[in-house]
Amino acid sequence: MLLRFLPKRTPSLGRFISARYMTSGSIFGDSCPLVVTPKQLYDLPSGSVTVLDASWHMPNSPRKAKEEFLSKRLPNAQFLDLDEVASPHELGLKHMIPSEETFAGACETLGITPQSHVVIYDSHGVFSSPRALFMFRAFGHERSSILNGGLPNWEAHGCQVETGEVKPSKKAKYPAPRLDNSIIRSYEQMISNAQHDPSEQSIAELVLDARSKGRYLGVDPEPRPGLSSGHMPHSLSLPFNAFLDTNTFKPSPDAAEVSYTTVRTSQEIIETLRDAVGxxxxxxxxxxxRGVVTSCGSGMTAGVLWLGLKLLGVDKVALYDESWTGYAMRESSPIVKSE
Structure with missing residues (x-):
């Protein structure tokens, strides 16, 4: 295990994790950093990286990710539609982890080979890109990263963007990889896990819920009509934005401020995790x-918690693909509406 446990708020812990954060893999090696900065991406040699826009917006949002991509994007970026590169689901759920053949086919269309360094971003800053990164890592594509702060941070650093129609990528070869099912949890596994109180049973995985505290407690509604709020038995609340910082910049002196998110420092992430779990x-x-499972509304922002834990060197972390939508849609699911 690369992390050691230290007393609360020991400054050396932040320095220890930060050092690993900055050196966990070489951009040019077999394994790439989970997160790269705009400068790191900008400094990469031309043609050495494939850039993907994996922007996604909530179902009740008026924003259209593909339209925004066409109007402004990183140079030579391709659009990764997480709802299209997905497996069909019996409950009609979106952006479920794709089959091995679907993932390979998408990579071929996007011009990605197994040796490509893929850098993923989104237009929020850090929101849906970690979910896309989780997908690549689940299929063993270790040469993959997210751009910290996404498109807004790229612009805030004065880097160029492009607009208009996208030149299609040259089709590549990508043999169907093997999916690592050990880091994905099913509904049946979550029901079985919920039968064990993690304070008493060491075999129980700790479930971290990335939704807002109000939805977790059942006092605020879900964004999907008719879906009950609340939480799974023994799960703990850790809203995904607790791992993120909010930043602002002005594209021009007369323009309105743009708000975006970036991944917090390792010291802040571990203190936030400590406050949530003890x-x-x-x-x-x-x-x-003890293993950890991240969950959210539909499996999207659970990726943010997954990313934060991986940055801390936590190995035993999985993601509940269906998340709360799949769980609460089933009438037999036990739902808790209290602390």
Whole structure:
């Protein structure tokens, strides 16, 4: 285990994790950093990286990701539609992890080979790009990263963007990879896990819910009409934006401020995690004695929690693909509406 457990708010912990964060893989090696900065991406040699826009917006949002991509994007970027590169689901759920053949086919269309360094961004800053990164890593594509701060941070650093129609990528060869099912949880697995109280049973995985606290408690409605709010038994609330910082910049002196998110420092992430789970469970997590499952509304922002945990060196972390939508749509699911 690469992380060691230290007392609360020990400054050296942040320095220890930050050092690993900056050196976890070489951009040019077999494994790439989970997160790259605009400068790191800008400095990469031309043609050495494939850039993907994986922007996605909530179902009740008026924003259209593909239209925004055509109006402004990183140079030579391709659009990755997470709802299209997905497996069909019995409940009609969107952006479920695709089949091995679907993933390989999408990579071929996007001009990606197994050796490509893929850098993924979104227009929020950090929102849907971690989910796309999770998908690539789940299929063993270790040469993959997200751009910290996404498109807004790229612009805030004065980097150029392009507009208009996109030149199609040259079709590549991508043999169907093997999906790592050990980092994806099913409904049946979540029901089985919920039968064990993690305070008493060491075999239970700790479930972290990335939705807002109000939705977790059942006092605020879900954005999907008719879906009950609340949470799974024994799960803990950790809203995904707790791992993120909010930033602003002005594209021009007369323009309105643009708000966007970036990944917080490793010290801030681990303190936030400590506040959510407590000292004992934090120790179990970082020492690899207890697994973690991240969940959210539909499996999208659970990727942010997954990313934060991976940046801390946590190995035993999985994602509940259906997340709350799939769970609450089933009438037999036990739902808790209290702390």
């Amino acid at each position: 000292d004992e469970k934090l120790k179990e997590i970082v020492e690899g004695k």
